[in-house]
Amino acid sequence: MTAPAMRDDAGAPGEGTRARGEPMREAAGRVSMRGIVKRHGTFTALHGIDLDIEPGEFFALLGPSGSGKTTTLRILAGLEPLNEGRVLLDGADVTFREPGERDVAMVFQSYALYPHMTVFDNIAFPLRMIATSPDAVERAVRDAATKVRIDHLLARRPGQLSGGQQQRCALARAIVRKPRLFLLDEPLSNLDAKLRLETRVELRKLQRSLGVTTVYVTHDQEEAMTIADRVAVFMEGRIVQVGRPQDIFTRPATAIVAAFIGSPPMNLLPADVRGGALHVAGVELPMTRSLGADGPVTLGVRPAALRIAPTGLPARVYLIEDLGDTTIVDLDVAGQVIKLRTDHRPQIREGEQVHVAFAGDACHLFERDSGLRRSV
Ligand SMILES: Nc1ncnc2c1ncn2[C@@H]1O[C@H](COP(=O)(O)OP(=O)(O)OP(=O)(O)O)[C@@H](O)[C@H]1O
Ligand SMILES: [Mg+2]
Structure with a gap:
């Protein structure tokens, strides 16, 4: 490729006499x-x-x-x-x-x-x-x-x-x-x-x-x-x-950044850390990873990190969007809609009660008040 004509910068102060290592x-x-x-x-x-x-x-x-x-x-x-x-x-x-x-x-x-x-x-x-x-x-x-x-x-x-x-x-x-x-x-x-x-x-x-x-x-x-x-x-x-x-x-620095990045963006749910477990939508999810101090947090999970499983958070299938090579499933978890993305069309129907799960290392934790990422 030919580069466009260069500007002649020879007259700029210091440019012509620039020394190496400066x-x-x-x-x-x-x-x-x-x-x-x-x-x-x-x-x-x-x-x-x-x-x-x-x-x-x-x-x-x-x-x-x-x-x-x-x-x-x-x-x-x-x-x-x-x-x-x-x-x-x-x-x-x-x-x-x-x-x-x-x-x-x-x-x-x-x-x-x-x-x-x-x-x-x-x-x-x-x-x-x-x-x-x-x-x-x-x-x-x-x-x-x-x-x-x-x-x-x-x-x-x-x-x-x-x-x-x-x-x-x-x-x-x-x-x-x-x-x-x-x-x-x-x-x-x-x-x-x-x-x-x-x-x-x-x-x-x-x-x-x-x-x-x-x-x-x-x-x-x-x-x-x-x-x-x-x-x-x-x-x-x-x-x-x-x-x-x-x-x-x-590693989004705040919950707001997390919710702005990704397609669809990260799901955010209110949760509590208590005794090494995560409490979300009335369910206790034991975690093997460290969660930090007890207290209210915002839990973030990317749509692709969610899966339909025999146990986990109870959810109702709200809408299934078939995009050809991927499927987006909108799930109602305790009155809040979250999105799941998968390459395999799950065997579920709209209106059905299911469970949704995610791996511990796939979850992001933000302080509920400040929105700042927890360093755990
Ligand atoms: N002349 C002006 N008087 C008052 N407010 C202004 C003026 N120019 C810009 N603003 C405000 O400053 C803020 C930043 O504007 P800016 O144009 O930088 O936003 P942006 O991030 O480029 O948004 P967009 O994506 O819509 O282009 C906006 O809230 C805008 O309304
Ligand atoms: Mg602009």
């Missing part, structure tokens, strides 16, 4: 955010965001709508003033630097294309800003457009494109050069399911080959978990967990 300068694309607070009047959108992103990382900001992902990205880009905190890029404080001085390429949630320009000229724009030769522009634009499959649309204007095509045009404009950072805000949200999956893979491959640090905003947990090296989970203007997707999946 960590600050070698680390192109390192991001640090320190104590970022953002207020809109009396409403606080960000309550002190701390974030460290390594050079070359594909880093996802994941969280529900309104949790502060776009605000964080815009502060990183220099598009949004902040109330408190600092932003550092490769060790340099850029908190008060203009967006143009930060060398970032951003794809917005709304695509912000130039309506009077053709698709070709829109994609070429960042290259022409840095005086690239016409031949190099031509090659880089075609290359970027091919990667996102709009190379047949280069002569059109944005108004003559579908929403998904406009989004891919914005993506091509971002990847046409090699900036210090890619900042992508839900860049695939307008693509249909199939194209979304394909573009996601392309984007990941492209980012790997370019090695550009990428901050990727999404509210889709599956997207974040499959595409990112690491994920920061946002809830109500705070980061509640940072980690590799696998770590967040296997």
Whole structure:
């Protein structure tokens, strides 16, 4: 694959004379955010965001709508003033630097294309800003457009494109050069399911080959978990967990994170730890593993860890959803619906009384009050 035309960074301070073993300068694309607070009047959108992103990382900001992902990205880009905190890029404080001085390429949630320009000229724009030769522009634009499959649309204007095509045009404009950072805000949200999956893979491959640090905003947990090296989970203007997707999946830090990750997400039930046993829905479940101190907890079990068994929690089969290769069974346990996922269609009927069981090491325990994971 040909890399898009490189920006000539020779003029940047210190870049040309960078010495080996000098960590600050070698680390192109390192991001640090320190104590970022953002207020809109009396409403606080960000309550002190701390974030460290390594050079070359594909880093996802994941969280529900309104949790502060776009605000964080815009502060990183220099598009949004902040109330408190600092932003550092490769060790340099850029908190008060203009967006143009930060060398970032951003794809917005709304695509912000130039309506009077053709698709070709829109994609070429960042290259022409840095005086690239016409031949190099031509090659880089075609290359970027091919990667996102709009190379047949280069002569059109944005108004003559579908929403998904406009989004891919914005993506091509971002990847046409090699900036210090890619900042992508839900860049695939307008693509249909199939194209979304394909573009996601392309984007990941492209980012790997370019090695550009990428901050990727999404509210889709599956997207974040499959595409990112690491994920920061946002809830109500705070980061509640940072980690590799696998770590967040296997050890969610809070009950709320647990309920946000996985498809379907983790089941949560009120329970009590008493004398080494777990009491759930009026049933005592002896456990061989350590459960920690006696007290009220929230029990978490992933749908795939549940099975229908001769003994366990009494449940009524509420609904059976056959999804082809897997089956989701909704079960009513003491008035609360939990989901079981299995690859084998269980021999049960809707309305039937059954028992549901799970292995001790498959259960997660969170403090009932704080929601924090028990360290057991
Ligand atoms: N100009 C503004 N005035 C007041 N509140 C704002 C303003 N801009 C954003 N907010 C609020 O700040 C919070 C964070 O917004 P933000 O756009 O960062 O959320 P998000 O996580 O990107 O959500 P989504 O997934 O819906 O895009 C939201 O509650 C939003 O309503
Ligand atoms: Mg947003």
